[in-house]
Amino acid sequence: MTETPHESAARADGGSERVDSTEHAARTPEAAQPYRELGLADDEYERIRGILGRRPTEAELAMYSVMWSEHCSYKSSKVHLKYFGEATTEQMRSKMIAGIGENAGVVDVGDGWAVTFKVESHNHPSYVEPHQGAATGVGGIVRDIMAMGARPVAVADPLRFGPAEATDTARVLPGVVEGIGGYGNCLGLPNIGGEVVFDESYASNPLVNAMCVGVLKSDEVQLAHASGTGNKVILFGARTGLDGIGGVSVLASETFSGDETGSGRKKLPSVQVGDPFTEKVLIECCLELYRSGLVVGVQDLGGAGLSCATSELASAGDGGMWIDLDEVPLRAEGMNPAEILSSESQERMCAIVRPTDVEGFMEVCRKWDVTATVIGEVTDGENLRIDWRGERVVDVPPRTVADEGPVYERPLQRPAEQDLITADNPDTLARPSTAEELRETLLRMAASPNLCSRDWVTSQYDHYVRGNTVLAQPSDGGVLRIDEESGRGIAVATDCNARYTRLDPYGGAQLALAEAYRNVAVTGSKPVAVTNCLNFGSAEDPAVMWQFQQAVRGLADASAELGIPVTGGNVSFYNQTGSSPILPTPVVGVLGVIDDVTRRIPTGIGAAPGESLLLLGDTREEFGGSEWAGVTHGHLGGTPPAVDLAREKLLGDILAVGSRDGLVSAAHDLSEGGLAQALVEMSLIGETGARIVLPEEADPFVWLFSESAGRAVVSVPRGEELRFTELCSARGLPCAKIGVVDTESQSLEIQGVGDIPLSELRSTWEGTLPALFG
Amino acid sequence: MARVVVDVMPKQEILDPQGQAVANALPRQGFEGISQVRQGKRFELEVADDVDDETLAKIAESFLANPVIEDWAVRRVES
Amino acid sequence: MARVVVDVMPKQEILDPQGQAVANALPRQGFEGISQVRQGKRFELEVADDVDDETLAKIAESFLANPVIEDWAVRRVES
Amino acid sequence: MSAAGARIGVITFPGSLDDGDARRAVRRSGASDVSLWHADADLRGVDAVIVPGGFSYGDYLRCGAIAKFAPVMTEVVRAAERGMPVLGVCNGFQVLCEAGLLPGVLTRNEGLHYVCRDQWLRAENTTSTWTTRYEPGADLLIPVKHGEGCYVADESTLDEIEGEGRVLFRYVDGNPNGSRRDIAGITDARGRVAGLMPHPEHAIDPLTGPTDDGLGMFLSALDTLVPA
Numbered sequence A: 001m002t003e004t005p006h007e008s009a010a011r012a013d014g015g016s017e018r019v020d021s022t023e024h025a026a027r028t029p030e031a032a033q034p035y036r037e038l039g040l041a042d043d044e045y046e047r048i049r050g051i052l053g054r055r056p057t058e059a060e061l062a063m064y065s066v067m068w069s070e071h072c073s074y075k076s077s078k079v080h081l082k083y084f085g086e087a088t089t090e091q092m093r094s095k096m097i098a099g100i101g102e103n104a105g106v107v108d109v110g111d112g113w114a115v116t117f118k119v120e121s122h123n124h125p126s127y128v129e130p131h132q133g134a135a136t137g138v139g140g141i142v143r144d145i146m147a148m149g150a151r152p153v154a155v156a157d158p159l160r161f162g163p164a165e166a167t168d169t170a171r172v173l174p175g176v177v178e179g180i181g182g183y184g185n186c187l188g189l190p191n192i193g194g195e196v197v198f199d200e201s202y203a204s205n206p207l208v209n210a211m212c213v214g215v216l217k218s219d220e221v222q223l224a225h226a227s228g229t230g231n232k233v234i235l236f237g238a239r240t241g242l243d244g245i246g247g248v249s250v251l252a253s254e255t256f257s258g259d260e261t262g263s264g265r266k267k268l269p270s271v272q273v274g275d276p277f278t279e280k281v282l283i284e285c286c287l288e289l290y291r292s293g294l295v296v297g298v299q300d301l302g303g304a305g306l307s308c309a310t311s312e313l314a315s316a317g318d319g320g321m322w323i324d325l326d327e328v329p330l331r332a333e334g335m336n337p338a339e340i341l342s343s344e345s346q347e348r349m350c351a352i353v354r355p356t357d358v359e360g361f362m363e364v365c366r367k368w369d370v371t372a373t374v375i376g377e378v379t380d381g382e383n384l385r386i387d388w389r390g391e392r393v394v395d396v397p398p399r400t401v402a403d404e405g406p407v408y409e410r411p412l413q414r415p416a417e418q419d420l421i422t423a424d425n426p427d428t429l430a431r432p433s434t435a436e437e438l439r440e441t442l443l444r445m446a447a448s449p450n451l452c453s454r455d456w457v458t459s460q461y462d463h464y465v466r467g468n469t470v471l472a473q474p475s476d477g478g479v480l481r482i483d484e485e486s487g488r489g490i491a492v493a494t495d496c497n498a499r500y501t502r503l504d505p506y507g508g509a510q511l512a513l514a515e516a517y518r519n520v521a522v523t524g525s526k527p528v529a530v531t532n533c534l535n536f537g538s539a540e541d542p543a544v545m546w547q548f549q550q551a552v553r554g555l556a557d558a559s560a561e562l563g564i565p566v567t568g569g570n571v572s573f574y575n576q577t578g579s580s581p582i583l584p585t586p587v588v589g590v591l592g593v594i595d596d597v598t599r600r601i602p603t604g605i606g607a608a609p610g611e612s613l614l615l616l617g618d619t620r621e622e623f624g625g626s627e628w629a630g631v632t633h634g635h636l637g638g639t640p641p642a643v644d645l646a647r648e649k650l651l652g653d654i655l656a657v658g659s660r661d662g663l664v665s666a667a668h669d670l671s672e673g674g675l676a677q678a679l680v681e682m683s684l685i686g687e688t689g690a691r692i693v694l695p696e697e698a699d700p701f702v703w704l705f706s707e708s709a710g711r712a713v714v715s716v717p718r719g720e721e722l723r724f725t726e727l728c729s730a731r732g733l734p735c736a737k738i739g740v741v742d743t744e745s746q747s748l749e750i751q752g753v754g755d756i757p758l759s760e761l762r763s764t765w766e767g768t769l770p771a772l773f774g
Numbered sequence B, C: 001m002a003r004v005v006v007d008v009m010p011k012q013e014i015l016d017p018q019g020q021a022v023a024n025a026l027p028r029q030g031f032e033g034i035s036q037v038r039q040g041k042r043f044e045l046e047v048a049d050d051v052d053d054e055t056l057a058k059i060a061e062s063f064l065a066n067p068v069i070e071d072w073a074v075r076r077v078e079s
Numbered sequence D: 001m002s003a004a005g006a007r008i009g010v011i012t013f014p015g016s017l018d019d020g021d022a023r024r025a026v027r028r029s030g031a032s033d034v035s036l037w038h039a040d041a042d043l044r045g046v047d048a049v050i051v052p053g054g055f056s057y058g059d060y061l062r063c064g065a066i067a068k069f070a071p072v073m074t075e076v077v078r079a080a081e082r083g084m085p086v087l088g089v090c091n092g093f094q095v096l097c098e099a100g101l102l103p104g105v106l107t108r109n110e111g112l113h114y115v116c117r118d119q120w121l122r123a124e125n126t127t128s129t130w131t132t133r134y135e136p137g138a139d140l141l142i143p144v145k146h147g148e149g150c151y152v153a154d155e156s157t158l159d160e161i162e163g164e165g166r167v168l169f170r171y172v173d174g175n176p177n178g179s180r181r182d183i184a185g186i187t188d189a190r191g192r193v194a195g196l197m198p199h200p201e202h203a204i205d206p207l208t209g210p211t212d213d214g215l216g217m218f219l220s221a222l223d224t225l226v227p228a
């Protein structure tokens, strides 16, 4: 009998199926396989055949195809990401316990404590099903943090949406916020920061990035490796179902014909539904397992499910691994090996456990009512071998799946239009000049979707749970206490102004880092490490690849100059609508440390009457990519503000001293919207008025709305002003008194602009999102 | 005026944590013999007579349910 | 095995903000003629044949619904 | 008995979230905290019980609907009948209502969104076990954080609660969830079992909460448990 493609792809049905075993595959070399539909290129498929010396089985094909996908293999980004490592000096590495390559970076933060943090994207699922897409995004990043041995202690959510007024944004945004809140709140993780940005380019491609921060003792780091022959592989958490199988379901179609008309289970949903309760229990269960020393290695199940977990554990280990797929607890009937291996069902983890500890492991799982099953063991062979119904369906060198995937040096090209964009600078745009015009501009900007209050979003997130949140939204950075005895704490902030990155991907990425650094610094914390989530368009678009390469270089160079390492990150390509890519959006997260959280600096003014407001840094005429140009002229062109990392560092140092010595009672960095926006926020957050005086030589418009980097406004107690200004001048940081806090007045009074009652400012700033989203 | 019921249920292959929670809790309360529970939503609409079935289907498909993860059914009932 | 459906709806006199939100949103999406919407829950249970109606009523009354605010109805359906 | 001699139990269900915070608040007030596990029908000899916030068992069906069947809750109901002070915060309030220790039910917030914010409350009943430290009419600032905190009961029940002075706290300066008559917390007829949606355990230190206005609830209970 000759094999037809249809027969060779036969699926499990009603028990009368034939298994596509390795033996069967060896006997049927010519069977056609739908590798292209699974996203593999011709030469990639040939390489797999070369590695195995035969055609892959269906299960192997499923494994290679997901593991060699862009998302899992970083095949287009690898050659560029290397640069992060090259830019990291030994000095920067000294506090790094785990870095790029692990599930998440781990940083020593002193007193025996370590912190792990990471951002991941869940962009596409969140467009299809905003609530569940966003929820499972949070779930996934939390498991990454758990896999490092840490207790997750906080989340943050950098978000990007299409225009605020668009009907589709009214569908996507509320669902995303509900999903993030629903999942994070139910896990008991305070949400301590994030971003909400609107731009046309995200209209059919919102960005839902989720960050998680975890804390552990520095000697408690868990690693994802399978070592010790005879050790058991235990899958625990939720059962494995048919959701999140997406593309692999083409393998399930008996009548697969290479087009979209096949029947069977072809249209399995690629979206998963999250179960935060199961994840919460899984967190507690994992922590108890770690505490009891019952785990040799551990890995979360995320993208690519068991394929990823088993191959990565085995690849990082010192032997092989054998898995019996019949042992995997399933939620659906009739799942075939490819489906079981590819399922992205949520809330699952995989552990390597010594045989003598299996009973203890199960005991802890029973206590938490967590399903746990021994599905295989570590072997002394080389290969990852997987059996199903007594037949071998996978027999592969795990490294070829997990680590030795294809690597591409994609063509990159600075697009010619880049020069046109640079030339189109904002100098000729009409500017406000009279007091009325300035006042109107200030209010219009405060109400604009990108600058208005985020309270509609953040009030849906619990930021109190666990009782250690010292600062959260709307302050620049979130600050958490990690040790109740010593008061030691950490700070995090995420930032990216993608308008800047569009104008100059190198400088824009540096500005993103500079802003996140500054946001951590204004809380009084010392920045110590960087993570990122690099959201870009198609990797096959040379202009996009150029943006990507520039952004990576910019970020790596800047972190070297600031002396803080990039400890990890995430890449998301193919964010585009048709052939239009999103604005290049390298979201940067910075982690900081504060020795004593009682010294944290809040954003709002009003601690004491009569305090001085000082502007730190230099204000230049810089409007390229500014919010002012965007809001009032719909303009994006020119060059972004200049980068001065030495200045950022100096500013950070001064703020740290200010916090330590009690010289600063409030601080806010200047970013989008410039000084005007910062003053609006400091007054409203502190529920206190202020009187601002323009420097004599200043152009009021430039002074109020320019977005020069490296600046902050601080409020300084009366008795400390001299000490503080002397500190600044000794260190060479420009520092100018711009006004006073007025605890009596309920208005923001700006010379040359007028007197704006806080009530008016408040309704302007707070009204926008509720009016749009209900 | 007609009364219309729209049932929205999680798709069979999609995880249904709500239904699962109920199923797990029943035996603990002494109720045996219930092997599976799925939980969905039920909408009751008061609908003007000129609203046709096609419109109702569109409301269910595009608004009350997300067909990526949910199935729906519309029926007119006596009110 | 029988399939049992339990419908749980907010009592008529109880405010139903979810249903109301749907009712308010429909005209904005261009759907006219729907004057009232109430949103409740639908449970589908797979039940062993020896589970009697009384038991099902008890499950609905004591567990699936909170009778302070919700009405319920149980029915066996073809599966 | 010294204050530290008072032992206050805090229940942990799977899905409890503010249990650690409740225990911290108990310690801050000077009592000792005792962890109680949902599956144990055992109150470990405590003098009072707190049912904390969170999403017990996921709260997928209805808040508190599954937790009321936990073995530990059977003991709590029994102890409450004997007069043991019981406090339910947020999810704990929902559990106590479902368990029948307090009347009414908490439903989906009228605005349909989960709300986390600092909320002004007015202290009304200041004679219950959990509120003696407050001045009648005092304004307190305490966080709320919940999606289902809209207190609902039929009119006659509401009239009865009001008539007997059993409203502990009312929302002022904005009602976050549409609660009938702005009710934020109530007590049982004896003034020993209390439930509220706001989180006093998150207002024990201005470093981590808006105020320390919540500490009074724990100190009040101690006054009863440890007579001067």
Ligand SMILES: Nc1ncnc2c1ncn2[C@@H]1O[C@H](COP(=O)(O)OP(=O)(O)O)[C@@H](O)[C@H]1O
Residues within 6 Å of the ligand: A156, A157, A158, A159, A191, A192, A193, A194, A195, A196, A454, A457, A458, A461, A472, A473, A474, A475, A476, A477, A478, A494, A495, A519, A671, A672
């Ligand atoms: N999606 C979000 N989730 C949580 N917090 C957010 C979110 N978006 C914004 N925030 C918070 O709101 C505040 C203002 O945000 P933003 O204007 O982006 O800050 P900045 O300009 O200082 O980076 C910050 O505290 C930020 O962390």
Ligand SMILES: [Mg+2]
Residues within 6 Å of the ligand: A476, A519, A668, A669, A670, A671
């Ligand atoms: Mg900032």
